């Protein structure tokens with residue numbers, strides 16, 4: 112794919128037109144036939160092919176025209192409250208835009224009038240596309256707030272637990288703590304040892320939200336390793352450095368990192384290796400934690416032998432690792448996957464305690480970093496410049512709920528959810544509206560989601576392609592993609608900022624999310640609240656002016672557009688204030704205290720204790736792990752890491768993703784011992800199941816994963832079999848979507864974050880005849896019906912086929 116050449120000029124496009132994508136910058140142009148073409152940035156040290164398929168704008172999966180589920184439409188037209196049943200089964204009817212917009216506006220107004228703003232769920236979580244203005248989710252939030260308020264999902268699926276925990280520990284928000292972590296240049300220059308929980312998987316650095324300046328993490332890590340960085344990867348799967356023999360790899364049972372960290376602390380304390388002056392000066396609560404570590408609080412001492420029984424790591428290896436850390440410039444890194452577990456907050460807290468006991472927080476090339484390798488941006492030197500992202504509007508009549516509790520709320524309105532010290536009562540949701548995300552990709556326990564999805568009266572989805580969420584919606588509005596609209600993008604994860612005009616006209620009848628929502632705002636009489644009276648062009652000017660304010664070295668919008676791409680240098684001031692936050696605290700904790708209750712790093716917290724949780728980092732056995740009783744039935748721990756060959760569910764239908772599948776199925780990584788015990792050979796079709804559901808996948812045998820653990824990447828589009836059912840009679844996914852198996856429960860009352868990695872399964876070989884009969888067919892649009900046929904049919908007997 113990457114050798115496709117661009118023939119600019121052929122249709123008059125500028126030869127060095129740029130496009131910023133989540134996957135980094137590409138050069139964009141049209142081929143001789145006028146079709147879009149993308150090529151990697153020649154200056155990118157390690158460009159990724161993943162984004163190239165964005166050029167296939169006219170893919171057959173595109174949503175071409177607005178469409179409504181026929182049974183829903185019939186109910187609405189008859190003035191009845193629509194039913195949530197039949198989603199994904201009844202055919203769609205295509206509608207003219209005006210009618211679709213009238214329907215959307217009327218439903219929003221009706222639900223608002225009859226059930227109030229909190230009955231409208233505009234959580235709409237998801238990555239959408241890169242761009243400051245065409246941010247589908249932000250645009251939708253603006254409309255729903257302008258129209259009177261809505262229930263908003265807060266937090267992320269990415270780092271939800273860390274996001275809520277770090278403010279308790281450091282008093283800094285998640286982004287500020289990330290900016291204060293040592294950057295890759297510092298690590299390459301000064302760090303002696305990088306202890307990484309979860310590794311630095313380079314597959315995940317191919318992209319980052321909002322775009323990256325290029326792919327620099329791999330080279331930075333190489334530089335550090337070449338200089339002699341001692342890298343230790345503690346993970347159930349090898350990362351690239353461990354697989355290449357450049358990092359020591361300690362295999363740990365998933366979900367047990369806190370036990371390991373407590374034992375490392377035990378060794379450091381018992382051998383007098385902790386930095387007591389730093390603990391006294393910079394932290395609060397160490398005596399409480401120390402008592403817990405030594406077992407002076409009535410719990411067992413957290414010795415290496417104690418931790419060995421939990422983590423599966425030999426006690427001698429734990430002792431050796433603690434000694435290796437002591438007295439050296441150390442970074443304690445943690446991948447976000449480690450906190451995407453039940454009690455993931457505790458792992459994040461424990462990582463800070465370890466770095467604090469080693470006296471490293473606030474030193475150059477020392478401390479904690481939660482997210483190296485979680486994207487191509489984390490750890491890049493900060494520019495201090497502010498991107499001009501379009502923002503939200505106040506939502507005073509609405510409410511906020513933790514984003515991953517979506518199904519809980521639908522299934523149990525009125526139930527309470529404890530969230531970071533507050534108690535929320537779940538609203539009674541009647542309307543769900545999604546733009547720029549795919550819950551049938553991201554949510555855990557899809558069979559449960561399907562039950563929840565039947566609750567609301569109306570579900571509206573804006574997307575470019577017929578995802579399973581779109582296919583299971585009532586009203587589907589076709590959105591344009593990034594090549595079909597003008598935007599500014601970049602500047603979030605590094606200096607590169609790109610302004611691009613639309614390269615091609617919208618596909619079929621697709622419209623920009625902004626235009627769709629503006630037309631609805633018109634119908635509701637809230638247009639000026641929605642867009643401040645500005646059109647898309649005026650918004651770009653405003654966003655760019657915001658980004659430029661306080662600087663004098665950036666061109667105006669016309670200049671930016673003429674350049675196409677700029678890579679402005681960092682702002683020295685901003686670098687000092689953000690990146691140096693922990694260094695300043697360390698230099699003078701009294702003058703520059705942290706905004707925590709104690710002004711210091713909190714290793715014990717009354718606020719956390721008040722939530723009914725241990726008030727210090729503490730190992731709590733999760734509901735599902737290698738030590739739980741459930742292993743009698745489900746002996747394998749299933750991880751669902753990020754996919755190397757796509758972005759979540761996006762571009763699953765493109766060449767890199769398809770090439771990595773086997774017989775059209777996602778590949779599940781298994782240790783050869785676990786495979787042999789089940790008579791599974793490489794490439795075999797297997798069934799992965801537990802009590803929540805089942806999917807098929809293709810076995811991939813590898814010693815890069817530890818025995819007892821299997822890994823099925825996220826992102827294979829849900830493909831329910833019409834014939835093959837699980838033990839509870841639910842369709843088996845033929846394609847390999849791990850969210851048929853994952854557990855849908857909050858991490859803890861702190862964050863209520865997703866905990867997809869807390870998941871036990873078993874795996875067996877599927878006979879070849881069944882495998883052949885169950886061919887995956889995930890990339891299909893819905894059935895369509897002719898309008899006259901369906902609207903005259905009685906909705907109670909279902910639509911005519």
Ligand SMILES: Nc1nc2c(c(=O)[nH]1)N[C@H]1C(S)=C(S)[C@@H](COP(=O)(O)OP(=O)(O)OC[C@H]3O[C@@H](n4cnc5c(=O)[nH]c(N)nc54)[C@H](O)[C@@H]3O)O[C@H]1N2
Nearest residue numbers: 237238239240269547548549553573590751759760761867
């Ligand atoms: N089991 C398991 N599940 C997980 C995870 C895991 O580790 N394990 N990881 C979680 C994480 S970290 C994340 S971030 C989520 C990701 O979950 P999502 O962000 O929901 O996943 P995407 O597939 O990126 O969905 C984005 C959707 O937006 C659409 N889109 C793109 N651009 C536009 C646009 O401009 N307008 C509109 N209207 N639509 C657009 C795309 O076509 C796509 O359908 O998944 C989570 N799910």
Ligand SMILES: Nc1nc2c(c(=O)[nH]1)N[C@H]1C(S)=C(S)[C@@H](COP(=O)(O)OP(=O)(O)OC[C@H]3O[C@@H](n4cnc5c(=O)[nH]c(N)nc54)[C@H](O)[C@@H]3O)O[C@H]1N2
Nearest residue numbers: 269309315345346348365366446447448485752753758759
């Ligand atoms: N190619 C590609 N890159 C991506 C994405 C994508 O879809 N595709 N998604 C992006 C997004 S939205 C996000 S949020 C980031 C996510 O970044 P991460 O959350 O860091 O990525 P994951 O791959 O889910 O998990 C990283 C590693 O955690 C380890 N791990 C899992 N459980 C445990 C545990 O209990 N203990 C230890 N020690 N290790 C464990 C696994 O070995 C896994 O390789 O990635 C981003 N990068």
Ligand SMILES: [Mo]
Nearest residue numbers: 267268269270
């Ligand atoms: Mo994420």
